[in-house]
Amino acid sequence: MSKHTFNGLLGVLLCIYNPLATGWSQENHNESIRNPSFESDNGWRRLQTESNEYYAPVHGTRYAVLNGSGDKIEQETSLKLSKGKLFHVTVWARSIFDEKHSQQLTSPTQDYPDGTSETSHIRLELRIGNKPLAENEVAINPVEILGAPREFSNDDGGNIWIDGGYRHAFSESRFVQRLELDPIHDPWEIAPDFEDYQRAQEDHGAVCPVIVRDRKLLYVSTFEDPEGEQEEYHAIQYIEPTGEGAPNYHWPAAPPEKYENLVLSHAGDEDIIAFDPYVFFDELDQRLWMAWGGNFIAVTELNPETGLLLHEQENPEVMTHEKIHARVADRATNQEDVWTGDNEWIEGAAIYRKNDFWYLFASYGSLMTSYTIRMGRSRDPMGPYVDKDGIPLTQFNKQKRRFGNSFFLSDDGAQLVPGHPHFWEEDGQTFVGYDYRKSKKRVNGTEESPDIFGIRKVYWKHGWPTIWTPISVSVSAEQHPDLLGQNIVLSIENTGDPGSTVAVDNVSCSDVTHNE
Known part of the structure; x- marks a missing residue:
C-alpha cells in the first residue's frame, strides 16, 4: 500500500x-x-x-x-x-x-x-x-473515470440513477457499474442494451433520467420536427423503459412520435429554446420539477402521475402558456462578453434539493473555451434563486457586468470546460456527474474535442455545495x-x-x- x-x-x-x-x-x-x-x-x-x-x-x-x-x-x-x-x-x-x-x-x-x-x-x-x-x-x-468512459464520448453530462443493484449513466453513451463498486475509482462498463438505447432516442439528446415512484422516465430533447413542418423546432419528451435494470432495460423500438409523451415545445425562432431538461423528483413532498432551456433557464412543475405538465395545456407551444414556467436564470444578450463567457450562453441546467434549500445549477459560456457550472439557491423551487452575494440569477450585477451567479465547477487539472451537472446521493454522500474535455482546441482543426464522463464528490459547507476536499x-x-x-x-x-x-x-x- x-x-x-x-x-x-x-x-x-x-x-x-x-x-x-x-x-x-x-x-x-x-x-x-x-x-x-x-x-x-x-x-x-x-x-x-x-x-x-x-x-x-x-x-x-x-x-x-x-x-x-x-x-x-x-x-x-x-x-x-x-x-x-x-x-x-x-x-x-x-x-x-x-x-x-x-x-x-x-x-x-x-x-x-x-x-x-x-x-x-x-x-x-x-x-x-x-x-x-x-x-x-x-x-x-x-479523477479520470476508468473503463468504458475512456473509449466512448459522453456529451451532455453524467446523468445517473440507481436501479437493480447498478448505477446507470445515461447520456450520449450509456454506462453501468455494480453498486458495490466505487463510482469514482472503479471502472464502468458500456451497458449491454446500449444499441437499443440509442435506437429509442435517435435524433434526440440532452437526456435526463428520473425514477418517479414505480416509473422510470428518460426525458429527452430534439431539434428536429418529426413531421418536417418546422425548420426551427425544439421539444422535450420522455421515453419510458421497462425492466429491472440488472443491468438491462427494454426500450421502445423507435424514438417518440411528435406528440407522444410531449411535455412542451417551441417553433419558429430561438428566442425560447425548449431543450436540456433536468427533472428532479422531490420524495419529501412527492412533487416533480423540471429545469430546462437555453438563452435563459426556466423551472416548471410536472405531474408525477403523468410525467407531463402539472397544469395541462391544450397546446404544447410554450408561447401559449401563462404563469406555469418560472424564469430563474438569465444571461446578458446586449452586453459585451466578459471573462469566462458570462454573457455568451447559458444552458445545461440542474435543480436539486438539499434540506430546506433548492439549488439551481447552469452551464455558462462556450463549451469550446469557457464553459463553467454556476449556481444559486432558493427556498422555493420556482425561485427566485440568489448567488452567494444575494444577487438574483435574473438580476444584472452592474459591478461584475453579468447576471447573478456563483461558481461551482470550472477548469481543474486536466479536466476542462465542465458542464451539464447531475446530482445524486449514496449513503449521505453527494456526487455530481458532468461532462468535460481535455482540450479547448479543435482536433486537427476540424472536430471538437470529445466530451468525457466525469464524477466528483460534493460536500456541503455554509449552506452551499463545494468540490473542495x-x-x-x-x-x-x-x-x-x-x-x-x-x-x-x-x-x-x-x-x-x-x-x-x-x-x-x-x-x-x-x-x-x-x-x-
Missing part, C-alpha cells in the same frame, strides 16, 4: 470517528487558529493568498496558495495538549492553476489556456516542536503524555508535482473533551 493510499485511508477513518458516541462531548474551538479563512496576510508563516471567484472559495473571498512541491504554511496555534481532550482539525483544499494561467482564464480574451497534467497532493500535519503528532496526505486532483487529522493527549501543556503547530504542505498549485481554505478545529 502506498503512502498516499495509507494516509488517505487514515483521513477517512478520522473523519468517520464519532467522539460523541464514545463518551466525548464536542465544542468548536476555531479561535485557537488565527486567520483560519486567510482573509488577511496574518497568522501564518510564509503565507501567500489570492482571491479569484473562479475557484469558488469555501468561505470568504481569499484562500492560501501553495506553489509547487514543498511549499507550505505553518502556524503555532494556541491549542495545548490537555488531559482528556481530543483535537480534530480540518482544512479544505483543491488544485488550482498558477497565477499566469489563472489570469488568462479570467481575462476578457479568447486566448483560453488548456489544463495541466501536474498532480496535486496536500499534507496536513500537527506537531509540537519537531515531533510529529498526526498527519494526513491526500490527492486532490479530479476536506482533510482532517486528530490528536489526543493520551497519545503523547510527555507533551502536555505545549502548543500545537499546524503545518499545511503541497506534496504534489513540482508544477502543481494547491489552494487551502477554511481551517477549523473541534475541541473535544472526554466525559469522565
Whole structure:
C-alpha cells in the first residue's frame, strides 16, 4: 500500500470517528487558529493568498496558495495538549492553476489556456516542536473515470440513477457499474442494451433520467420536427423503459412520435429554446420539477402521475402558456462578453434539493473555451434563486457586468470546460456527474474535442455545495503524555508535482473533551 493510499485511508477513518458516541462531548474551538479563512496576510508563516471567484472559495473571498512541491504554511496555534481532550482539525483544499494561467482564464480574451497534467497532493500535519503528532496526505486532483468512459464520448453530462443493484449513466453513451463498486475509482462498463438505447432516442439528446415512484422516465430533447413542418423546432419528451435494470432495460423500438409523451415545445425562432431538461423528483413532498432551456433557464412543475405538465395545456407551444414556467436564470444578450463567457450562453441546467434549500445549477459560456457550472439557491423551487452575494440569477450585477451567479465547477487539472451537472446521493454522500474535455482546441482543426464522463464528490459547507476536499487529522493527549501543556503547530504542505498549485481554505478545529 502506498503512502498516499495509507494516509488517505487514515483521513477517512478520522473523519468517520464519532467522539460523541464514545463518551466525548464536542465544542468548536476555531479561535485557537488565527486567520483560519486567510482573509488577511496574518497568522501564518510564509503565507501567500489570492482571491479569484473562479475557484469558488469555501468561505470568504481569499484562500492560501501553495506553489509547487514543498511549499507550505505553518502556524503555532494556541491549542495545548490537555488531559482528556481530543483535537480534530480540518482544512479544505483543491488544485488550482498558477497565477499566469489563472489570469488568462479570467481575462476578457479568447486566448483560453488548456489544463495541466501536474498532480496535486496536500499534507496536513500537527506537531509540537519537531515531533510529529498526526498527519494526513491526500490527492486532490479530479479523477479520470476508468473503463468504458475512456473509449466512448459522453456529451451532455453524467446523468445517473440507481436501479437493480447498478448505477446507470445515461447520456450520449450509456454506462453501468455494480453498486458495490466505487463510482469514482472503479471502472464502468458500456451497458449491454446500449444499441437499443440509442435506437429509442435517435435524433434526440440532452437526456435526463428520473425514477418517479414505480416509473422510470428518460426525458429527452430534439431539434428536429418529426413531421418536417418546422425548420426551427425544439421539444422535450420522455421515453419510458421497462425492466429491472440488472443491468438491462427494454426500450421502445423507435424514438417518440411528435406528440407522444410531449411535455412542451417551441417553433419558429430561438428566442425560447425548449431543450436540456433536468427533472428532479422531490420524495419529501412527492412533487416533480423540471429545469430546462437555453438563452435563459426556466423551472416548471410536472405531474408525477403523468410525467407531463402539472397544469395541462391544450397546446404544447410554450408561447401559449401563462404563469406555469418560472424564469430563474438569465444571461446578458446586449452586453459585451466578459471573462469566462458570462454573457455568451447559458444552458445545461440542474435543480436539486438539499434540506430546506433548492439549488439551481447552469452551464455558462462556450463549451469550446469557457464553459463553467454556476449556481444559486432558493427556498422555493420556482425561485427566485440568489448567488452567494444575494444577487438574483435574473438580476444584472452592474459591478461584475453579468447576471447573478456563483461558481461551482470550472477548469481543474486536466479536466476542462465542465458542464451539464447531475446530482445524486449514496449513503449521505453527494456526487455530481458532468461532462468535460481535455482540450479547448479543435482536433486537427476540424472536430471538437470529445466530451468525457466525469464524477466528483460534493460536500456541503455554509449552506452551499463545494468540490473542495476536506482533510482532517486528530490528536489526543493520551497519545503523547510527555507533551502536555505545549502548543500545537499546524503545518499545511503541497506534496504534489513540482508544477502543481494547491489552494487551502477554511481551517477549523473541534475541541473535544472526554466525559469522565
